[in-house]
Amino acid sequence: MITFRDKTYRCTSEIVLGLVSGKWKISILNQLSKGPVRFNQLQRLLPDATQRMLTMQLRMLESDGLIIRKVYPVSPPKVEYGLSELGEQLAPMLTMLCDFGTTYIESYPDEASYTNQKHS
Amino acid sequence: MITFRDKTYRCTSEIVLGLVSGKWKISILNQLSKGPVRFNQLQRLLPDATQRMLTMQLRMLESDGLIIRKVYPVSPPKVEYGLSELGEQLAPMLTMLCDFGTTYIESYPDEASYTNQKHS
């Protein structure tokens, strides 16, 4: 048993699940892996996420040390989010998860369907 | 966007997260990876899981095709759980998640503490 930041886990893998579990966390990490992004860019990239949710997920990723929030003290305000070192190290695992997910649903071909998302 | 079993995902990796997210799923998979186990053995291996929770998590893993439930029609009842082919394929990923988790908490040395679990 492991205790980490006041939560208990039965395996260290559960900690990683916690890091990326959250409706928009993976999408955010995927976007940031292409380079730093501003808040309203993210909003346009993830049009189904509300401002509130986006902020919450970003704050969690930040406090978990996976992303870095840079505030430029200018007017109008400018905030940029980018991957931290730790966040970059996560990338290969996200890829593996993605690949396994793809393999998995291919075991159940007629239970999955794809929709292409509108983009600005 | 992907729709799979009436849920929508933004990335196939989220499907995998769903497969293993659940308080006892990883612990169960870890145990079954050592070989098939009976229900009450599992209870003793995971003493903090209630019967109800154990049953629920096992049912989910089963309906997701990761484990196989074998019922022996004898008296007293005997039920044995084992990994499916798909479940075995999951193992390397669980190992990666575990390893990254270990690496991760080592970045924050004084926020983690370890407890060895009582076993029968």
Add this chain to the structure above:
DNA sequence: CCGTATCCCAGGGGATACTG
């Protein structure tokens, strides 16, 4: 031995409106 059935609670997430 291997489960169901009930009841209850906390927190993750949605909708909407407001602000430095």
Add this chain to the structure above:
DNA sequence: CAGTATCCCCTGGGATACGG
């Protein structure tokens, strides 16, 4: 532009008791 503030709902999980 980049957020807070409220309010509300729903699901995952806990406690406990009962059944084939």
